[in-house]
Amino acid sequence: MGATSSSAERGALIRLEGIGKTFGRVRALADVDFTFMRGECVGIAGHNGAGKSTLMAVLAGVYAPTQGSIEVDGRAAPHYDANAARDAGVRCVFQELSLCANLTVAENMTIVHPHLRGRGWRRKATALMRDKLEEIFPGNGLKGSELVSDLTLTQKQMVEIARGFTVTDAPVRLVILDEPTSSLDAHTADQLLAFVRRAAESGIACLLITHMLGEIERVADRVMVMRDGGIVGVLPREQSSRASIIQAMGQHLEAERTPAAARALEARSDAHAFRWHVGAKKHTSIEASRGEIVGFAGLAGQGQTEALLSIYDAATSHRAGRVKVAFVAGDRGRDGVFPVWSIAQNLDVRWLLGGAKRRRGLVDLAAARDVVEGWRAKIGIRGASMNAGILSLSGGNQQKVLFARALASDADLILMDDPTRGVDVGTKRDIYRLVHDEAAKGRTFIWYTTENEELSHCDRTYVFRSAAVTRVLNADECTEEALLAASFEEHAA
Amino acid sequence: MTPARNTLPAMQARLRALLPAISLVAVLVPILVMQPAVMSYFGSSLLLNLAVPIVLATLAQLAIITVNDLDLSIGSFVSLVACIGATLLVKTPWLGALALAGCVLAYAAVGALIELRQIPSIVVTLGLSFVWSGLAIVLLPSPGGTSPGWLGTAMSYQTPFIAAPIVWSVIIAIVGHLLLMRSSAGVRIRGAGGNPRAMRRFGWSLVRSKATLYGIAGVFGVLSGLSLLGLTTSADANLALRYTLLSIAAVILGGGEFIGGRVSVIGAVLGAITLTLAASFLAFLNISADWQVGMQGAILIVVLSLRVLLQRGERQ
Numbered sequence: 001m002g003a004t005s006s007s008a009e010r011g012a013l014i015r016l017e018g019i020g021k022t023f024g025r026v027r028a029l030a031d032v033d034f035t036f037m038r039g040e041c042v043g044i045a046g047h048n049g050a051g052k053s054t055l056m057a058v059l060a061g062v063y064a065p066t067q068g069s070i071e072v073d074g075r076a077a078p079h080y081d082a083n084a085a086r087d088a089g090v091r092c093v094f095q096e097l098s099l100c101a102n103l104t105v106a107e108n109m110t111i112v113h114p115h116l117r118g119r120g121w122r123r124k125a126t127a128l129m130r131d132k133l134e135e136i137f138p139g140n141g142l143k144g145s146e147l148v149s150d151l152t153l154t155q156k157q158m159v160e161i162a163r164g165f166t167v168t169d170a171p172v173r174l175v176i177l178d179e180p181t182s183s184l185d186a187h188t189a190d191q192l193l194a195f196v197r198r199a200a201e202s203g204i205a206c207l208l209i210t211h212m213l214g215e216i217e218r219v220a221d222r223v224m225v226m227r228d229g230g231i232v233g234v235l236p237r238e239q240s241s242r243a244s245i246i247q248a249m250g251q252h253l254e255a256e257r258t259p260a261a262a263r264a265l266e267a268r269s270d271a272h273a274f275r276w277h278v279g280a281k282k283h284t285s286i287e288a289s290r291g292e293i294v295g296f297a298g299l300a301g302q303g304q305t306e307a308l309l310s311i312y313d314a315a316t317s318h319r320a321g322r323v324k325v326a327f328v329a330g331d332r333g334r335d336g337v338f339p340v341w342s343i344a345q346n347l348d349v350r351w352l353l354g355g356a357k358r359r360r361g362l363v364d365l366a367a368a369r370d371v372v373e374g375w376r377a378k379i380g381i382r383g384a385s386m387n388a389g390i391l392s393l394s395g396g397n398q399q400k401v402l403f404a405r406a407l408a409s410d411a412d413l414i415l416m417d418d419p420t421r422g423v424d425v426g427t428k429r430d431i432y433r434l435v436h437d438e439a440a441k442g443r444t445f446i447w448y449t450t451e452n453e454e455l456s457h458c459d460r461t462y463v464f465r466s467a468a469v470t471r472v473l474n475a476d477e478c479t480e481e482a483l484l485a486a487s488f489e490e491h492a493a
Numbered sequence: 494m495t496p497a498r499n500t501l502p503a504m505q506a507r508l509r510a511l512l513p514a515i516s517l518v519a520v521l522v523p524i525l526v527m528q529p530a531v532m533s534y535f536g537s538s539l540l541l542n543l544a545v546p547i548v549l550a551t552l553a554q555l556a557i558i559t560v561n562d563l564d565l566s567i568g569s570f571v572s573l574v575a576c577i578g579a580t581l582l583v584k585t586p587w588l589g590a591l592a593l594a595g596c597v598l599a600y601a602a603v604g605a606l607i608e609l610r611q612i613p614s615i616v617v618t619l620g621l622s623f624v625w626s627g628l629a630i631v632l633l634p635s636p637g638g639t640s641p642g643w644l645g646t647a648m649s650y651q652t653p654f655i656a657a658p659i660v661w662s663v664i665i666a667i668v669g670h671l672l673l674m675r676s677s678a679g680v681r682i683r684g685a686g687g688n689p690r691a692m693r694r695f696g697w698s699l700v701r702s703k704a705t706l707y708g709i710a711g712v713f714g715v716l717s718g719l720s721l722l723g724l725t726t727s728a729d730a731n732l733a734l735r736y737t738l739l740s741i742a743a744v745i746l747g748g749g750e751f752i753g754g755r756v757s758v759i760g761a762v763l764g765a766i767t768l769t770l771a772a773s774f775l776a777f778l779n780i781s782a783d784w785q786v787g788m789q790g791a792i793l794i795v796v797l798s799l800r801v802l803l804q805r806g807e808r809q
Contacts, residue, residue, distance in 0.1 A: 061696070062694045082696030094694070098694055100683070101753060102687035102755045107684075108684075110677045110681050111681065111692060112695050117678070118677075150506075
């Protein structure tokens with residue numbers, strides 16, 4: 001793969017020297033020195049809030065650094081803004097997608113390419129976009145004339161990534177991929193990683209920021225590990241194993257895994273308390289008992305979210321089978337947070353609906369404060385005041401608040417729609433612990449996840465394919481191979 | 494993953510795009526049945542006489558809705574322009590032209606200000622509506638004035654075969670569509686309404702896009718005021734106050750949405766014509782003109798309900 005060729009012969013592309021960035025009194029980056037070489041693939045790992053996204057925004061020219069200097073091709077670039085970054089060949093694929101939903105796929109090209117203008121720009125943009133999509137994700141089936149708002153999350157991410165690699169006037173030399181696979185399924189993620197390797201070989205440097213350490217392990221020539229706004233280590237390819245990355249991040253490997261199988265046996269004694277029929281013709285039945293953690297698996301977008309939503313509808317309907325239910329959204333920005341509300345208001349809103357006792361018809365503010373303080377300690381949000389806006393928290397912490405929102409309520413059934421998307425390992429472990437604790441208290445969880453490792457926490461796993469369940473795996477049968485086999489099964493059982 | 498098939502959702506999406514045209518037909522057909530003479534050159538020219546200024550005011554509003562703002566001052570602005578046209582433009586043409594250019598620049602400046610200071614457009618334009626009205630009253634304390642000769646000639650120009658208001662509306666719709674929906678600059682400007690954060694990240698100035706759109710709104714407002722003056726031949730400070738809500742209704746009727754930068758120029762023009770016709774519709778039914786506003790509201794409710802239903806169908 002030529003991945004180990006020495007970096008000296010490639011030459012420096014962009015050099016960061018002593019970069020620091022502060023927002024008000026919050027220090028997001030401190031003293032970052034790094035040199036990006038031509039045609040290398042750098043993996044970047046770190047907790048949420050470690051400064052990865054800020055560093056990338058500086059590199060993309062979105063934020064001007066408060067300290068330090070940037071050099072492009074060995075020359076100082078004092079006014080490094082978005083246009084300078086574009087001229088230097090830096091492209092960024094952002095974690096929160098930066099597509100305009102009201103434009104078509106091809107029209108979205110004009111935003112990154114100022115030179116797409118004049119007669120025939122639309123045809124040119126469509127051709128560029130389709131070629132790139134076909135190159136990265138063969139068989140994607142997109143035509144370029146679709147409105148972005150009509151696409152699925154996976155397709156949007158594919159478009160966003162493909163757009164980052166398209167070339168008009170300025171050559172592409174460095175592409176920053178911020179959590180590019182968070183909404184992709186295993187198959188498309190695979191296509192992307194293979195493409196990243198090919199791109200690196202043809203001289204395009206790639207920066208891969210991801211919480212999927214396996215992906216870094218697979219493609220990165222070097223791994224930059226960040227913590228608290230600084231670089232704590234740069235690992236060469238030979239040392240970039242999962243274990244050593246996690247060690248550098250200052251976290252421990254997940255050693256203890258709850259023996260889910262053992263718990264499942266005792267849970268199964270009380271027969272299945274819940275039973276739903278979901279899917280196209282209500283053919284698929286989902287069962288769960290009290291205190292059970294049920295997993296939904298399969299490739300992304302195979303009807304898992306729809307199944308969760310129809311369970312939610314059934315649970316909130318006025319017919320028999322009504323259960324107290326809470327939902328943890330996966331798409332935080334769209335379905336999860338109330339962006340202008342404070343952390344506390346975001347946390348206790350579900351509690352107000354069920355669980356809160358009213359005082360003379362009004363909200364009991366003291367009780368609300370207790371709930372918020374109690375959960376703040378449990379989910380471990382430090383530093384921020386609970387009256388601060390929810391957006392002042394990092395993505396992972398926002399997700400924790402959404403978890404607390406569901407758990408602070410009186411719900412017996414918690415539905416989770418890929419809740420750990422783009423969340424760091426530490427936060428994930430906190431979330432797993434919470435789920436296990438609450439399940440032990442008799443709450444039932446239905447958990448859709450795109451990360452197969454998380455299914456080891458589930459007592460039973462339904463594997464989806466084309467909006468139907470192909471297999472039901474008990475905890476002891478739930479291996480990577482079995483999951484993959486079931487995910488790619490063509491005919492639903 | 495989503496091959497274009499003739500599925501129900503795809504059909505509903507197409508139906509939703511056609512909704513402005515369908516609602517126009519739904520209003521037009523009963524009128525034609527009751528009064529076939531409407532089809533004639535003079536009939537249609539009479540019926541759609543006032544459509545041109547409304548269409549232009551609608552496009553001014555559309556420019557502002559594109560960036561997720563709302564202009565509550567367009568009605569009084571159009572009145573002010575008509576007053577300038579009926580006084581300054583007749584007496585001292587160069588001063589009148591200067592005043593109109595100043596109005597457009599003021600609009601652009603307001604757009605820049607709204608983006609720079611992040612103030613809600615509704616507050617600013619509501620305040621401005623009183624400023625425009627005040628200026629109009631200063632210029633023309635009581636209804637009167639005359640329209641410049643060339644303006645009257647232009648507005649009463651007889652186009653061959655098809656009545657002038659229809660020709661003007663079609664031309665305006667096509668030009669607007671090409672500029673805002675098809676050109677790359679127009680697409681970028683709409684992008685500012687769809688995802689302002691992304692635009693800023695990629696180095697585009699939101700201040701510039703907003704100022705441009707507000708400036709365009711000013712230009713359309715000026716054109717609307719002048720065309721109205723050409724039709725009425727005299728002006729009044731309260732001449733076009735109802736255009737404010739009418740233009741918003743027309744944009745929404747034409748498939749536009751308040752947020753997200755989703756607008757349609759052709760739809761908005763159709764919407765404006767539909768609302769103009771709705772007024773005449775009542776006259777044909779021998780119902781008092783007092784019910785006009787109620788009728789326009791009813792059309793709006795029906796069309797928006799249909800849109801929601803179709804949208805829901807698409808999701809399922």
